[in-house]
Amino acid sequence: MSRKVKVIPCSGIGKVYGLMARESVLKTVKDLCPGESDTVCLAYIVTGDKEAREMIAGKDCITLDGCPALCSKKNAELAGGIVRESLRVVDAFRRHKGAKPGTPTELTEEGWQIVDEIAGEIAGKVNKLNSEG
Amino acid sequence: MKIGVVSCSGEDCLGGTISRLATRKMLDEIRPDETVTICLPLYLAGGEEERGFAQNFPTITVDGCSKQCAKRATEKYSGKVSAALDIADVIGKETAEECSLSTRDMTEKHREMVNKVAKEISKKFDAVVMDYNKRVLAGIEKSGKEPEGGCGCGCSK
Amino acid sequence: MDKSLAILPCNGLDKCAGCIAREVALELTEKSAGEIICPVFYRVADAKYNKLAQEKPLLVIDGCQTRCASRLAAEKGLKVARKVNITEEAKNRGVVISDALRLGKKELELAEAVAAELLKEPEAEKMAESKVTFPEHFDYEIYKKDKFIFRVPREAFYFNENDCWVYVSGNMARVGVTDYVQQSLSDIMFFTPPAIGAEVDQFGEVGTIESGKAVFEVISPISGKVTAVNEGLVSAPEWINQNPYEKGWIAELELTDFTSDKELLLDFEGYFKIMKRKVDEFHVKKS
Numbered sequence: 001m002s003r004k005v006k007v008i009p010c011s012g013i014g015k016v017y018g019l020m021a022r023e024s025v026l027k028t029v030k031d032l033c034p035g036e037s038d039t040v041c042l043a044y045i046v047t048g049d050k051e052a053r054e055m056i057a058g059k060d061c062i063t064l065d066g067c068p069a070l071c072s073k074k075n076a077e078l079a080g081g082i083v084r085e086s087l088r089v090v091d092a093f094r095r096h097k098g099a100k101p102g103t104p105t106e107l108t109e110e111g112w113q114i115v116d117e118i119a120g121e122i123a124g125k126v127n128k129l130n131s132e133g
Numbered sequence: 134m135k136i137g138v139v140s141c142s143g144e145d146c147l148g149g150t151i152s153r154l155a156t157r158k159m160l161d162e163i164r165p166d167e168t169v170t171i172c173l174p175l176y177l178a179g180g181e182e183e184r185g186f187a188q189n190f191p192t193i194t195v196d197g198c199s200k201q202c203a204k205r206a207t208e209k210y211s212g213k214v215s216a217a218l219d220i221a222d223v224i225g226k227e228t229a230e231e232c233s234l235s236t237r238d239m240t241e242k243h244r245e246m247v248n249k250v251a252k253e254i255s256k257k258f259d260a261v262v263m264d265y266n267k268r269v270l271a272g273i274e275k276s277g278k279e280p281e282g283g284c285g286c287g288c289s290k
Numbered sequence: 291m292d293k294s295l296a297i298l299p300c301n302g303l304d305k306c307a308g309c310i311a312r313e314v315a316l317e318l319t320e321k322s323a324g325e326i327i328c329p330v331f332y333r334v335a336d337a338k339y340n341k342l343a344q345e346k347p348l349l350v351i352d353g354c355q356t357r358c359a360s361r362l363a364a365e366k367g368l369k370v371a372r373k374v375n376i377t378e379e380a381k382n383r384g385v386v387i388s389d390a391l392r393l394g395k396k397e398l399e400l401a402e403a404v405a406a407e408l409l410k411e412p413e414a415e416k417m418a419e420s421k422v423t424f425p426e427h428f429d430y431e432i433y434k435k436d437k438f439i440f441r442v443p444r445e446a447f448y449f450n451e452n453d454c455w456v457y458v459s460g461n462m463a464r465v466g467v468t469d470y471v472q473q474s475l476s477d478i479m480f481f482t483p484p485a486i487g488a489e490v491d492q493f494g495e496v497g498t499i500e501s502g503k504a505v506f507e508v509i510s511p512i513s514g515k516v517t518a519v520n521e522g523l524v525s526a527p528e529w530i531n532q533n534p535y536e537k538g539w540i541a542e543l544e545l546t547d548f549t550s551d552k553e554l555l556l557d558f559e560g561y562f563k564i565m566k567r568k569v570d571e572f573h574v575k576k577s
Contacts (some may be wrong), residue, residue: 009144012175013157023235025144043206047177071174075178106236112237
């Protein structure tokens with residue numbers, strides 16, 4: 001049975017933080033922890049059928065929200081996921097005051113640097129959760 | 134006149150990435166004055182502003198795959214969808230179901246897909262606007278009072 | 291002062307004030323039973339200090355207005371018994387802190403004086419807390435633009451044209467920013483409060499808030515003396531986005547002359563009209 005940790009971005013389309021959440025998670029599950037994590041589409045697990053909910057119900061999740069609205073955390077919990085870690089992209093900006101990450105459509109070099117940093121942080125948490133196994 | 138465009142979250146497949154980017158293109162370039170993008174995750178989580186808008190204004194849903202999350206969510210919480218687009222109908226089912234794509238890895242081929250889909254969205258957009266205007270005019274003739282409409286900029290915050 | 295404190299200095303290395311904070315902490319440990327929490331170590335591995343931080347009253351020493359030590363305490367969910375800010379202490383004593391990072395005679399004397407004052411006082415001074423009870427909820431008039439909602443409280447608030455509000459209760463007032471500001475700024479990430487005890491003129495600055503888009507100076511609608519700030523905003527500035535009139539208030543002031551100040555302020559009707567125009571113009575400009 002797959003022991004992969006579900007890493008779920010908020011995928012918000014209105015703010016650059018949503019794009020950064022998405023890109024950070026893609027990097028984590030595709031490049032950094034491909035065997036230990038995967039992602040699910042938030043909207044599918046909330047609006048989907050029983051099969052969709054089984055993808056997440058009772059499973060360990062790490063959520064990455066763009067902003068304090070916490071849509072990923074809320075929706076993952078709504079769908080029955082166990083949110084073990086809840087991260088926010090805006091918190092990364094506390095360490096990068098004055099950074100200009102880009103727009104909700106396209107990131108700057110600075111934005112990508114922060115994405116890579118967040119992805120690294122998530123990868124650390126994935127490994128930690130898996131080692132607790 | 135404002136129209137809400139609801140894109141799917143787009144995490145599962147290439148169609149989702151294209152859906153998001155084409156929706157952004159509507160807001161950024163094609164219809165900046167008339168488009169309001171509805172953030173689907175916020176909409177699902179109970180976002181008051183997103184749901185309020187979708188209940189009172191026409192909406193177009195754009196889905197990356199056959200699961201049709203954007204369409205189903207909008208119908209569930211707002212009761213109506215003025216138009217719906219499935220990316221697979223534009224770029225082909227097989228292409229739409231390829232792996233999700235990072236914007237870092239976009240190629241010219243992907244940008245062309247985005248343009249093609251955005252063009253289809255704007256066709257539906259214009260049809261919705263025309264239909265809405267007809268009904269508004271009918272409203273004026275009957276009641277002598279101009280219905281309220283939205284105006285202003287897009288939702289890019 | 292309780293001699294057995296947990297002491298959390300900011301230990302900042304980009305300003306002299308951070309180095310002075312460290313010096314104060316060292317003085318205190320040498321002259322009392324206080325124990326230092328290393329902020330750097332605490333951030334990466336909190337197990338070592340959690341027990342100390344929870345069992346002993348906590349003294350936080352910030353170097354400057356960035357308040358890194360306060361933020362760390364807030365992040366870790368610690369209850370703070372006392373706070374001191376080196377930059378404010380220097381200002382109150384008329385000391386101009388050097389730009390250099392090595393402590394000179396002036397800086398060492400300042401550290402000694404701050405530490406001595408902390409050791410002298412019989413009990414930990416509480417952070418200036420709100421002295422007046424303000425209502426927790428208000429009724430709002432709403433203006434909707436596309437999907438955005440702009441709330442303005444209908445009664446008992448006054449506003450300036452810089453989109454800041456004041457609510458008066460007796461001789462005290464609470465100030466903050468309006469929905470127009472938080473919507474325009476989007477996600478607010480940083481809050482720099484005014485200093486407790488600071489005298490603020492009407493239309494003077496009473497703190498700043500910052501998002502990824504801009505830094506916004508909060509312009510006080512009234513003149514007065516700052517008696518309390520909303521410390522929760524340091525770790526959760528998003529409260530301003532959630533409700534800038536209720537949990538997102540900025541500061542409380544003791545009024546100097548509200549009768550005069552009021553003449554230059556707008557009531558609900560006046561502000562609502564101006565705000566609507568701004569919202570519409572903003573949209574037109576964007577197109």
